[in-house]
Amino acid sequence: MARAIMLQGTGSDVGKSVLVAGLCRMAKRRGFDVRPFKPQNMSNNAAIAAMPGGGDEMGEIGRAQWLQALACGVAPSVDMNPVLIKPESDMGAQLVVQGRSRGSARARDYQRSKGALIGPVLESFERLRKEADLVIVEGAGSPAEINLRARDIANMGFATQADVPVVLVGDIDRGGVIAALAGTHLILSDEDRRMIVGYIVNKFRGDLSLFDDGIAAIGRFTGWPSFGVVPWLADASRLPPEDSVTLARRTSHLPAKLKVAVPMLSRIANFDDLDPLSAEPEVEVVFVPPGERLPRDAGLIVLPGSKSTIGDLAFLRRQGWDEDLKAHHARGGRIVGLCGGYQMLGRSVDDPEGFEGEAGRFEGLGLLDVETVMQPQKALREVEAFSPRHGVALSGYEIHIGRTEGADCARPVAMIGDRPDGATSSDGLVTGTYLHGLFGSDAFRARFLREFGIETGGTNYRAQVEQALDNIAMQLEEHLDCDALLAAAR
Structure with a gap:
């Protein structure tokens, strides 16, 4: 049975997907048989993945889990993302469970009924654990959304039921990372707070030592250890994006033919x-x-x-x-x-x-x-x-x-x-x-x-993605205490 560890964020778009992909590649480079897992994803960027039991039937998962499977060097499966929500309007979305569509649901109705999906989520998670040494789990949004905690399957609702330790990720680039981490600590219940084994500060630009006082402050407010500060990862822009909120930032303005x-x-x-x-x-x-x-x-x-x-x-x-x-x-x-x-x-x-x-x-x-x-x-x-x-x-x-x-x-x-x-x-x-x-x-x-x-000169796009994953893994090895992260998995 594989050990597991989960990355949750202080908010959306803090870089969890890229960090999970990089850590998956890091673990693969160390010789682990590793799998990615995201209990619930909300994205219209979907990928094709194998259904349980083999055969030719295919299902849908989030594109980020497809990329994370690539980082692991394994074929994607629907168990890597058992619940996929594909927004169709401001009020409703298509619901995909273990690769198959269950039709459309209004947001309010889904929030009322999603607790029942913990069964398929845990089933998929256990199947992955049986085929790997390590499972790296990605949360969705933030555990600080305590108004959603009662029926949560994406963050602490999953972590507590599956007994998976949590690493909290904060984004320093957006500002307020100390408050985000300390505030999350403050509002979590005692049960949820005990699941957190440490934190990562992500997307730092400049001299990392300038944040030493920040690390000390976070430690005073939370008592959590730091696994490290990750610099701005330029190679992340070479990976397929998960969320459309990133599109405006990905637009190039360089002159071209x-x-x-x-x-x-x-x-x-x-x-x-x-x-x-x-x-x-x-x-x-x-x-x-x-x-x-x-x-x-x-x-x-x-x-x-x-x-x-x-x-x-x-x-x-x-x-x-x-x-x-x-x-x-x-x-x-x-x-x-x-x-x-x-x-x-x-x-x-x-x-x-x-x-x-x-x-x-x-x-x-x-x-x-x-x-x-x-x-x-x-x-x-x-x-x-x-x-x-x-x-x-x-x-x-x-x-x-x-x-x-x-x-x-x-x-x-x-x-x-x-x-x-x-x-x-x-x-x-x-x-x-x-x-x-x-x-x-x-x-x-x-x-x-x-x-x-335009003559492309034989550009190998897949090789560029693979190289970006390798580069990110090496940077995470340099800036994170990966030994401690792996030791925290259980």
Whole structure:
């Protein structure tokens, strides 16, 4: 039975996901058979993972746990993230339990009923413990949200039931880290406070010794030992992001041969599809926030995935982005739609049974001669394919509902065996596909960028991610007492 330790945060976006990935790689480099685990995740960045018991059936987990599995050197499984919440609106979300969708729920209803999910959470956790030496667990949000404690399955509710010691992570970059750590200590119950074995201060910029007095102050207020102060990890920007709140910070403003504009849809999903393009030195990827127009100097506009195609189609129109897309196309600009973005590019999206909300038929952008009909069956599969246009193999994954057909499907983006996927407009300027991750295929990306006059020089995107994980692991070895962290696991 594996030992386990859990990282919880003083708040959201304190860097837990990156730290867990780095610690997983650190443990792997030390020879541990290690697994990541996150009881509950809220993200529209989903990945494909194996279901328990083997076989070909696939399920969904958060993209961060996919990355952490990569850091461990193992295949992802749905047990690594047994509860995934995929927001569809401000008030509701799709609930995925152990890889399978359980339909949609309003936020209030979920908060009332989520305590019952501790069973599947503990079941998945125990399966992971049986196949590894060490499990590194990531919390969600913060244990300081004591108003949610009664039915909690993501932080102390899980830690106390599974008897997993907790390391608290504070983010010094946002300011107030002493108050955040001391305040968390103050408001936790005695039972929850006893679970914490120490803390980490994350995202420090500058001379680490300047925080020695801060460490002393935290010790006086809490009595907790420090496992160390982690500097700002530049390599973290080379890893796929988990949360859309980071997108504006990831936008590059360096001059490049090709500017790629990506509208930040309200339910944007799987936006790490763009990371391989961002990694190219001659490509600038700009995520355009609501209220701003799509830049006229963009050579390529990518409509990303969405958890709510119909809702985001209306959102896109409210920003005036539909007119920007049509003007871009009229100037001879290229457009690529990925998954939900592909569906939006067609003539219509028909949702006869109201899977995304109100039933009906909705007008699309009309830039592809295709129509989409939403269906209950979700496509969940990894894909090996071939690009007829570029003459190279590519790989990716599908995670969508809906069937898209029309005249432009006669010019597919990819052939998956003898099954065509995607569509291309008659002028060749607009393409759409259900394949996520295709830009991660180095040969495809090289041929694609060559059409814009860019020679990539054989960039190996996966190797860059692996190197970033190694670099982060080495920095954690340098700045954290990793021996003490591992010793605290039980």
